[in-house]
Amino acid sequence: MFITQLVQQVIGGISIGAIYCLLALGFSLMSRAINVIHFAQGDFFMLGGFASITFYLILKLPFWLSIILSTLCVSCVGIAFERIAYKPLWKSHHVFILMSTAATSIVLSNSAVLIWGPDAWRFPRIFSDQVLNLSGILIPVEMLWISISAVVIMILFNAFLQKTKLGKGFRAAAQDREMAQGMGVNLKLADSFVFGASAGLGAVGGVLVAPILFVTPYMGLIYTIKGFTAAVLGGMGSIRGAILGGFLLGIMENLSAAFISSTYKDAIVFVLLLLLLLFKPSGLLLKPTVEKV
Amino acid sequence: MKRGQFIKYLFIAAVLLILPYLLKDQYSRHIINMVFINCIMAISVNIVFGYTGGLTFGHVAVYGIGAYTSALLSTKLGFSFLVSFCLAGVAGALVGIIVGYPTLKLAGPYFALATMGFHKVMEMIFLNWEAVTGGPSGITGIPSPAIFGIQFKTEERYYYLLVIVTLVIYTLYRNLIRSHRGKTITAMRDNAIAASAMGINVPLTRISAFTMSTVFSALAGSLYAHMVKYVAPEAFPLGESITLLMMIVLGGPGFLMGPIYGSVVVVLANEYLQNLEQFNMLVFGIGIMVLLIFLPSGIAGLIERLRFRLRAEKEGVLYTREVGIEEMK
Secondary structure: OHHHHHHHHHHHHHHHHHHHHHHHHHHHHHHHHHOOOOOOHHHHHHHHHHHHHHHHHHOOOOHHHHHHHHHHHHHHHHHHHHHHHHHHHOOOOHHHHHHHHHHHHHHHHHHHHHHHOOOOEEOOOOOOOOEEEEOOEEEEHHHHHHHHHHHHHHHHHHHHHHHOHHHHHHHHHHHOHHHHHHOOOOHHHHHHHHHHHHHHHHHHHHHHHOOOOEEOHHHHHHHHHHHHHHHHHHOOOOHHHHHHHHHHHHHHHHHHHHHOOOOOHHHHHHHHHHHHHHHOOOOOOOOOOOOOO | OOHHHHHHHHHHHHHHHHHHHHOOOHHHHHHHHHHHHHHHHHHHHHHHHHHOOOOOOOHHHHHHHHHHHHHHHHHHOOOOHHHHHHHHHHHHHHHHHHHHHHHOOOOHHHHHHHHHHHHHHHHHHHHHOHHHHOHHHOEEOOOOOEEOOEEOOOHHHHHHHHHHHHHHHHHHHHHHHHOHHHHHHHHHHHOHHHHHHOOOOHHHHHHHHHHHHHHHHHHHHHHHHHHHOEEOHHHOOHHHHHHHHHHHHHHOOOOOOHHHHHHHHHHHHHHHHHHHOOHHHHHHHHHHHHHHHHOOOHHHHHHHHHHHHHHHHHHOOOOOOOOOOOOOO
């Protein structure tokens, strides 16, 4: 009985973990490429949810098209903020860029209140509400779909970075900007790609969980913290680490909600983050780095 | 003290003394009191953000801890104002050490998110630990302070108490920044590795600056609790941290007078923006972005630059007395 419950919780954790993976991937990408932590990551997630509501519920487009359109729109928002708000700060103290991203988060969540109102929106069911029963372990089909789509997106994204010429160029830009530029990588495009892609990854996550969650304008912050925790868990800047961290965080969160306390579920995550930062700030996969002059 | 300076201080003292009599209604007196409390908070955030270069979202939680500590001690244990005020400061120091020890080693963004996490944890505790904090309904019936038989019952009497406390805290803060330790803090902000090579104990300096700022925050919380006589979780939202950061950025991060200019302007502006309601935070967000790009050293930086130009014309000497966070790269 206990084992069944345990497995049940782990499976639930994996499906929500897939969403954390997408968020963590966005964080990791940006941290590695330009050494910025984007505080509005969770708000792009929220924006993705709202954009899909607009396209699917209000404009009545098919679901696949609204996924693509909302991802593109949110990516454009990400790029726009890069151009307007962060470019002029490039040479300032790093705290200023950090603060500007925090301000982005406020602007986005409050604009969402103005556009879509302060109330929670419910997305209709897209996937079937069947539940698979594997010898006592219940797996909702929609959870399965969400995790599979998230994993497919991550694989495609990774393949783009590893295999295509453009992706290789972007990775080169992340390692050494001047050198990459000398080799003919378009840095402007690479920067825009980083901002657009991480916003887009957040947005896809938002679209995917919209059918199982309520979408509210202020949901961004909590997902920012969770995605960040997942990214730190695996090791900030590493793509494999982000994926591992996302799944681990999902599983741990579900287990602590089931076996410790569901009221303090989020608090447990933060305590975990603090402990992790205290004892292993470089994450589970990366080796600690020493800062040199 | 030069004569001009003496006249300036005299003028400031006179304005501070008669201010409550210029404002007739209760509400604007309350707003003025809030300016002072926010001023203390802004000073404490400026120590962390402007001088040590750490983006903090946790100071409102410390403010809440100070308020709750003071409220609990004076309602449940019947402690007098002075005792609970001081013990709130002690609580702030403890929080500063407990939170600061693990988080201050972290690089910028990690520190920012860790403090944000700390705020969320405290928020949950305020809301859910009903036996102590009273849950969502909070703690009521906090007595108004009395020191050596003087009652601070009305808003205008409370105003004088706030003025005294704020001046004491400002003096402490000014002395900290101008002292040797203050210089080490700034050096550490500009380049931690170089500072440690010069023999500065970076972790100790960081934690002492952080603890000092959390003590100030907790004291501000205690003052707040005794002023409104009621504390509840919704008085300490994360958005308040954003407002504080807005004050710092507007006033001038890393400038001595920055938090004072910032808190006066932002609290008053907040009252005028009140009729815009949901635009309020949006305006703050856009305001922060615009200020960071066009006026990164804030009002204090602007004044300093004007002074610099004046001095350069008059005396032919080129120097600035203060350097904000933005000028040093």
